[in-house]
Structure formats: C-alpha cells, structure tokens
C-alpha cells in the first residue's frame with residue numbers, strides 16, 4: 513500500500529469522519545454534560561475514547577462504515593487519549609490499554625484497504641493552566657506518540673490544537689518519533705487567528721517548518737466557513753493542505769460550534785446537510801486541498817457524499 517506521503521503526492525486523499533460525537537449519539541461515548549458544563553475548562557470535559565475498550569464492537573462498526581463510504585485513511589480513536597485527559601475522566605490507568613486497543617481495531621478494519629493514522633489532540637492543559645504547562649503537555653503528547661508508534665500506526669494526525677505553541681511541541685515530539693505528521697489546528701471563536709494570537713499564515717508556516725507533511729484546519733467550522741481560512745494557509749506555504757471540517761453551522765458572530773449553546777446536547781439543531789460536504793469535495797481539488805475528511809457531526813453518509821464530490825471533479 514502507498515504511504516501517506518506517496519498518497520498525498522499522487523492524488524487527493526479522503527479521510528474519515530468524526531468518531532466521538534457520532535459514538536456519543538449512538539450511546540457509547542460520554543459527553544460529560546449530565547454532570548458538568550462541558551467546555552468551561554473546570555470539569556473533566558469528557559468526550560474521551562474509552563469506547564475502544566468498553567464497546568469495541570461499536571467502534572469497529574463505525575470504522576467499517578467509513579471504509580465502506582470511501583475513506584482512504586482510518587483514524588484510530590485516540591483523540592483526547594493522553595494520560596492527562598484520560599486521567600481527568602477517570603481512565604488514566606488505562607492509557608496504554610485504550611491507545612493500543614484503538615489502534616488495533618482500526619488496523620483490523622483497515623487491513624490492506626486503508627492507512628491507519630494515530631489521532632493526537634491538544635491536552636487541554638494549556639487552555640486550563642496557561643503556557644506554564646507547556647512542558648508537561650509536551651511530555652504527555654510525547655508519551656502518547658510513543659504508544660501510537662509502538663501500536664503500529666502509519667502516520668499521525670495532530671488535530672484540534674487551539675494554541676500554536678502546543679502544536680509546535682507536538683510536532684517536535686512527532687519528529688522525534690520519525691512518523692510523518694499531518695497537522696491541523698482549530699480556530700475559535702473566530703477564524704481570524706489561533707488562541708495564542710497567530711495568523712493563519714503564521715500557523716501554516718510554523719507547522720510546515722516543523723516538518724508537517726500537510727497543514728490545515730479541522731473541527732469547529734462547516735466546510736463553507738472553513739474554506740477562506742484554508743486559502744490563507746495554502747497561500748502561505750508549499751506543503752499540502754488538509755481539511756476536516758465539522759458538519760455544524762456556525763454564525764457570523766461565532767465561528768465555532770463548540771461555543772454555541774447547541775453544544776453538546778442540541779447539535780441536531782445546527783447540523784448541515786451532507787450536500788455541503790459533496791460541494792466541498794467538488795471544490796477541494798481546484799482549491800489545492802490534498803487531504804479532505806470530516807470532524808464532529810460527519811458520519812459515513814457525509815464521507816460518502818464527500819467522496820462523490822471529489823470523484824465528480826477528478
């Protein structure tokens with residue numbers, strides 16, 4: 513099978529969709545909203561990936577659905593899988609077990625039909641405790657990357673980082689592992705800058721300089737809202753552009769669905785149609801985007817539409 517570098521060089525790569533929100537809707541992932549105000553930075557902020565060990569069949573099925581819908585890459589559900597975040601949700605002691613189980617499931621479904629990416633996200637330490645926690649965050653991320661490498665992922669997707677500073681330490685840890693890394697940041701509340709004040713162009717350049725094989729954005733915005741920021745990143749760098757938008761509509765005042773009152777319990781009221789992902793697939797190639805998938809709210813129906821759109825413009 514072609515490596516991720518070869519795949520990106522050859523053609524547009526179709527990723528998969530969002531696991532945690534979909535599995536939360538199916539009753540297998542805890543949003544935390546029954547106990548705490550999710551997103552305040554004070555509670556556990558749940559949405560952790562223990563489903564990999566508690567309900568492996570549910571996760572296996574969702575991987576199968578994405579593969580069947582046209583994904584070239586399956587992401588192991590290791591999002592929010594650092595010991596820090598898992599520990600806050602009561603699963604710290606299972607950090608190894610959860611990361612290994614998630615990769616094993618994704619590899620089992622992918623077989624020789626798809627690449628398997630290890631998903632690595634921000635720790636939430638920086639947003640909770642500030643930049644003084646960056647060294648600790650780095651240690652946690654580096655630990656998870658070592659686990660993902662040992663478990664046998666093909667490459668890494670560093671995603672949903674709000675602060676460029678934390679993305680940079682994650683990219684350094686990725687480089688030490690020797691695994692190729694796709695790096696995408698998430699922008700909120702507006703798409704004009706990241707949480708530590710850097711422009712989109714600065715983010716794209718910094719990620720490329722630290723060795724990312726593709727850079728871009730994921731989560732928080734629907735495809736149409738994300739497109740202008742992707743263009744800014746594309747114009748600032750020569751590496752491939754990656755995009756995994758959310759399937760939720762945002763507003764002109766707030767470009768991030770996790771900051772809207774609908775998150776996390778009324779997301780159905782802001783769900784966009786799969787047609788918008790088909791349209792995104794159609795424009796992606798012309799826009800120079802090389803890796804397209806979806807994030808929160810994007811299930812297999814959306815990936816199938818995205819793949820149709822990409823094929824329509826082949």
Ligand SMILES: [Zn+2]
Pocket residue numbers: 530730731732758807808
């Ligand atoms: Zn997301």
